[in-house]
Amino acid sequence: MKRKVLSFKGGIHPTYNKELTKEKEIEKVEAPSIMEIPLVQHIGAPAQPLVKAGDFVKMGQLIGACAGAVSANVHASVSGEVLSVEPKMQTAGMVSTVVIENDGKDERDSGIQGIVSIDKLTTDEIINLIKDAGIVGMGGATFPTHVKLNPPKEHLIDTLIINGAECEPYLTSDYRVMVETPEDIVNGGRVLIKVLGIRKAYIGIEDNKPKAIRAIEQIIQNDETMEVAVLKTKYPQGGEKQLIKAVTSREVPSGKLPSSIGCVVINAGTVAAICKALISGMPLIERVVTVTGVGIKNPKNLLVRLGTPIRQVIEQCGGLAPDCKKLISGGPMMGIAQYTLDNSVTKGTSGILAVMESDDISENESSCIKCARCMDACPMGLMPLKIMQGIKGGHEDEAMEFNVMDCIECGCCSFICPAKRPILQYIRTGKAKMRLKRN
Amino acid sequence: MGKSIKLILILSVISLLSGAVLSLVYSITSPTMEAVALENQQKSIFEVLPGIESYREYKNDESMLIYEGLSKEGNVIGLAYVAEGAGFQGRIKLMIGMDIKSKRITEYKVLEHQETPGLGAKINEEGFKQQFSQKPWTEPFKVKDDIEAITGATISSRAVTELITKSLDEVLQIVGSDEQ
Amino acid sequence: MKAYKEFIKGLWDENPVFRMLMGMCPTLAVTNAAVNGLAMGIATAFVLFSSNIIVSLVKRLIPNEIRIPAYIIIIATFVTIADLFLAAYFPDIHKVLGLFIPLIVVNCIILGRVESFASKNNVLYSAIDAIGMGVGFTWALTLLGIIREIFGMGSIFGVTVMSSSFTKWVIFILPPGAFLTLGVMLWIINSLSKTKTSESHCH
Amino acid sequence: MNTLTVTSSPHVVHHDSVPKIMYRVIIALMPALVASVTVFGIRVIIVLLTSIFACVVTEYLFQIIRKRPVTISDGSAVLTGILLALTLPPNLPLWMTFVGSVIAIALGKQVYGGVGSNIFNPALLGRAFMLITFPVAMTTWTTVDAISSATPLNLLKMQGVSTEYLRLFLVNIGGSLGETSALAILLGGFYLLYSKVIDWRIPFTFVGTTLLMAWIAGSNPVIHLFSGGLLFGAFFMATDMVTTPLTKTGKLIFGIGCGLITGVIRLYGGYPEGVMFSILLMNAFTPLINRYTRPKMYGRVKSNG
Amino acid sequence: MNQIYLVSISAMGGIGIFFGVLLAYSSKKFAVEKDERIEKIEEILPGANCGACGHPGCTSYSEAIVNQAESIQLCTVGGAKTATKIGDIMGVLIDESLITKVACVKCQGGFNCLDSFEYKGVEDCHTASLMYRGQKSCKYGCLGLKSCMKICPFNAITMNQFGVAQIDIDRCNGCELCIRECPKGIIEMVPNDKSVHVICKNKETAKTVKPKCKVGCIGCKLCERVCEQKAIEVKDNLAKINYNLCTGCNACVIKCPVKAINTKTE
Amino acid sequence: MLKDLLLIFIGAVLVNNFVLSRFLGVCPFLGVSKKVHVAFSMGIATTFVMTLSAAATWLIQTFILDPFGLGRFLQYVSFVLVIASLVQMIELFIKKTSKDLYHSLGIFLPLITTNCAILGLALLSVNKTYNLAQSLVFGLGAGIGFTLAIVIMAGIREEIDSADIPEGLKGAGITLLTAGILSIAFLGFSGLISM
């Protein structure tokens, strides 16, 4: 039987380059002697520091407390002495960072205990456990998951979509999780079905990952509540709005949340992390990171403690090629370029990518020739060239007229542009200036 | 109310003065203008009807303006009439002369046209005009066959040709019916 | 000194055509030959001169509500005089300028100067201003006419200057040529001088 | 450790580029060029080189004087030169070709700020300028043998003579350089469609509308299809992305508009050919079309399904 | 011939009376209050439409003055002179102490200051500052990507040989647009008549500043000591001049070891 | 009859477009073509005034000037007076009755007084000896032709607003060049209908 492959309008087909790490099993990385754990690893208010220099912390101990409606807990990923708590430049900007000298003993916090039977817990109890474990979206947005699981009352949720699309080129961390521990995802999914009080969950996987599709389907064979939605391989298939459109044919209204149309989307890695945290009781202190790119000698999928400096992670993979000019945290489409190897791996670091300057980046920028390819590629149906024109000319209001705020910053427009216009960068500038104006 | 009266008064006085001045100027210039107009008309009639001594209006109504050209003896030796039709850009207005004795066209003169200079405007040049002189009234003639078109301005050439043949027919009809 | 300044500004700094962009219609329409430009310029200058003087004489008598109609009547009277005069004594030129003689009435230069200058200054300065503007308008139109005539007809003031093998550039005497020539002239003049041509001053 | 480069995402880009697009169009023009050389001989090459040279030099000088980066290597000036040359009559004096090419690049492109910013199709603007400036030379269709021959369209208009269809399709002497073979034009056109440089909408609606009008007016659509610049214009000139609408709806409107105007001019107008004027006129409308046709945005639906 | 005079005079007289009546009637009937002051104020305003007054343009500012009793001192471009003139029309007295101020870029870094990374992308200071606050290792450092230069309506800003924005005080009209534009917040208004300025905003300690920037203020307090007018105070590792006291003697300029105090008279 | 009116209409809109081939109303065409919606309002206001003044001047010509033989020398004065007063009254009327309408159309009315397209239209109608219906259609067509030209120009100017145009050409220069090109393109309609 040939299955229907789901898709959305727009999007692009970059070179995926997933072969570099696709078949590499997840390896565990030793935590280095100095760990720098930022207190902001999520969207929202920074966590409140609970430790100070000189304190001794244990693995899994809460060191930053969730502060506010949208915020998340931060835990120590090793045991050892706190050297300092000070602002440091991280990928997310200048944030307060707890520096810990790892004593190498990995002493567990005494409060940590696994849960025997999840069935006995109430919905609120589960959500609280997820909150305590400091779980945030690991698909890149790092939105605190407990908030997502608590949608506004007037939103009736009927569908959960587990996002296993991993449409970003190069990255394979979700893929490895789906292939190696599919039961974590399925069990986590079942918990979430219960929490949301719904009947159906879809696991969206792109059709270039047949192994993952098979692995999951084997487990849910007789489960009515779960179904694998096979998606067309196209970027940004994993984008929340595009995924919802592909799976349910619904569109999230502009400026609204997915929950307003009854959908919740959660990344596959996040679901696995929820399952693990509930079972073992150990909060989120490590994640799978794909370390890849031509600039890396030995590309791998690694299980990394949060707070490990990128330098350490790269060394695990044989180090950086000497002529590597660019290092990216995340995938090549949405990832953030790093200016130093000292930044830490955080909850949102799905990959570390080292590319050669000459690899992909073309510098011969020219004028827009109005080919409209950016418009055809934009998954949001925007007119990127017009937005860019407005922002470039200093007329942000013109960009507003072209709905710049609906842009999901997927980068399809910049990717496809034959004139190599930095469209998305203009859009970001425009958005920033607009926010400035409002304040 | 005083203000309104003032407005009306001033505007009226200005209009009045303007009317007075203009009628004065007009009365000074109008004889000259009339003379000029007459001269132009004469010139074109004399031009298309060579050999006449004087002329008189034969018919002047909405449809047609026809003159009779008189010889020294006062005999009608030719007709001249004004014809108007569509050209390439705008209207073309011609004064066309007819020789009664030979029943042929004498010549035409372009009174007004808006054809392209260098192209259609050549309808006003001798080279093109000459082709029409001595063409008989009754045998229709056509561009390409009888008249060589101006290079790059076939439309204007055709327009003039058609205008002449068509208006000739009309004039002949009018004149013919009057004679009966 | 002030009088000199009022005169000279119309020639370049506040040239009605190249700097103020006033009276564009006749500027474009009649400059397909140098002589037409010259004639149009002189006719306009005459109207401008006369109306400026009259308006600066009677300005105090005219209430605001009927200012525009009153000025326009004055202007239109002079235009009619010019029209009749040309028709009687220069019938050929009158025929070529055609519709654009009456349109001097609504040429923004006239009303513009009358409104902004003559209605505020005394007779002497108004007259000088009118002469300056008039001469400025005239030279601009004549120059445009010369350029368009040379390229379009190969002649200047009707005198053939190009060799017989010269191919006439017909576009110069057609409507597009008017726009293009003036556009390029503005470009050259803007590049030559420091201050920029203003947007149309009529409006 | 070397200093790293920081740029905004995305960090990878598609391999297509403006020069590649331009060179693809140039390749697509090769069949028409070969057909032209076969019919008119080596003179075609001379005309072609003159106009390319003039275009490139004009672009270069303009950019040097304005202290802007020189973009002649992107191929757009070369392309304009080729397209312009292919729309000219065979025996046009070379200096006129030169003038037209200079106008095409200077007035058609550089005054608006160079590639991508122009409103009107530069090559067509150059041609229109030449047609109006040198009307006699531009409407004198002499073949190499200097035999004066009327274009089929002229024949159709003037006398209603039709030429045999197959000959029209294969070789068609008496038109512009590029119009010699409908077959060659279609070859290039379909290559462009296939390589996704152009969208089918403009050429098909353009040609379709013109033919429909001709048919309704009782004129022979086949002759209208294969003669004059219709195919050449529809595939190579009405598809220039810079000067045509952005959206698909906009492209349909553009194509239909071109078709209507071409039809009106061919059937009722003073000029025998309307393709050039129709494209230029629709170019003028393009900003307005863009203003009123917008793509359907995600998340702006009333009902959810 | 006499008849034509009569007819035309009476026709014109008739037309004149007719329209005179019409206009008189309609100007009464449809009269709308219009304040002449608006036009007058508009004539006085510079017409740059720069928006520094907070209104979309000079016209709307003049309307606001008349209709909404908006302050008459908002036009920084026109300065005190304009305000006085508007005051004459509106019958308002203005604050005579309005001193003209000009903008000053408080950074001399540029090539004197290390970069943390190589920035590539859109040439715009906001854009660059979105990524790690821009490529300069000093967080107070001018990024040199010309945002202020592009926004200045009076072309008063150029980039100097160090790649830092510099303001031509003769051209600066004090509209403050550049101050709002600079993402680094390093442009400040300074009195037009003073020439000595601390051209740095770095509040970090000498230890942090020294390795990054050759010309950054290190808070050494030499200037404080050398100033006889007691016009300089070092606070938060940064020297600050009290312009009310400064006489422009240049003592501090000569003394400053890193040349962070400088004169801008040219 | 109907065909005749249609021809007059098409002629005024396309073939002999007032701005692009007759050079009437060029000043507002250059000055008020920066924004499409403004240009459109200006066009509509002009069309309105043109149609009305075509009727008014026709009446004056037919019932006052012609019967008394004053056409040759009182035409201009009476026509401009009629137009100026008409415009001023419309303006006052709109201002009083509808604030919105005044803001979208009324503010353009004073500009229209000194727009030679209106007077040109009146004089052309008389020259062509049009009857009342023909004059009205001619006025309407000319107005629509003007609107068409100015809206196209505004669309183009909005588009090139952010383009890198040579300094000396910005504003009026490039507008004139564009008008020249438009005029070339409109030449394509020549010969369509000969009037």
Ligand SMILES: Cc1cc2nc3c(=O)[nH]c(=O)nc-3n(C[C@H](O)[C@H](O)[C@H](O)COP(=O)(O)O)c2cc1C
């Ligand atoms: C352009 C774009 C692409 C994305 N691609 C993926 C993806 O491939 N996989 C994924 O899990 N999330 C992806 N996301 C994030 C999702 O939109 C969504 O935030 C996430 O699936 C929600 O799960 P989380 O909160 O558990 O991370 C993408 C987001 C955007 C804007």
Ligand SMILES: Cc1cc2nc3c(=O)[nH]c(=O)nc-3n(C[C@H](O)[C@H](O)[C@H](O)COP(=O)(O)O)c2cc1C
């Ligand atoms: C600017 C321009 C002006 C033209 N003016 C005229 C004209 O006034 N009269 C005319 O018949 N053709 C004129 N034409 C040429 C016609 O459009 C058409 O090409 C010609 O009438 C048909 O051609 P033929 O004479 O070569 O057979 C003009 C062409 C151009 C480009």
Ligand SMILES: Cc1cc2nc3c(=O)[nH]c(=O)nc-3n(C[C@H](O)[C@H](O)[C@H](O)COP(=O)(O)O)c2cc1C
């Ligand atoms: C010669 C030709 C004619 C076509 N005609 C149509 C058509 O009439 N309707 C249509 O939807 N697609 C047509 N297509 C298909 C389109 O090329 C294209 O695949 C389709 O419009 C997809 O739309 P998109 O541009 O939104 O991807 C045609 C393709 C070709 C090559």
Ligand SMILES: Cc1cc2nc3c(=O)[nH]c(=O)nc-3n(C[C@H](O)[C@H](O)[C@H](O)CO)c2cc1C
């Ligand atoms: C499909 C296609 C068609 C083109 N057609 C033209 C054309 O007709 N005339 C022209 O000057 N340039 C053409 N170009 C080249 C280029 O777009 C043109 O030089 C730009 O208008 C200059 O900004 C074309 C390019 C493409 C990709």
Ligand code: SF4
């Ligand atoms: S980055 Fe924004 S504008 Fe660009 S394609 Fe993505 S959603 Fe569209």
Ligand code: SF4
């Ligand atoms: S893809 Fe690039 S060149 Fe094409 S329209 Fe968009 S911005 Fe312009």
Ligand code: SF4
């Ligand atoms: S330098 Fe700054 S304050 Fe001075 S005029 Fe320019 S933008 Fe305004």
Ligand code: SF4
């Ligand atoms: S002063 Fe500010 S805005 Fe100006 S270049 Fe420097 S950083 Fe940019």
Ligand code: FES
């Ligand atoms: S001169 Fe015609 S509108 Fe100004």
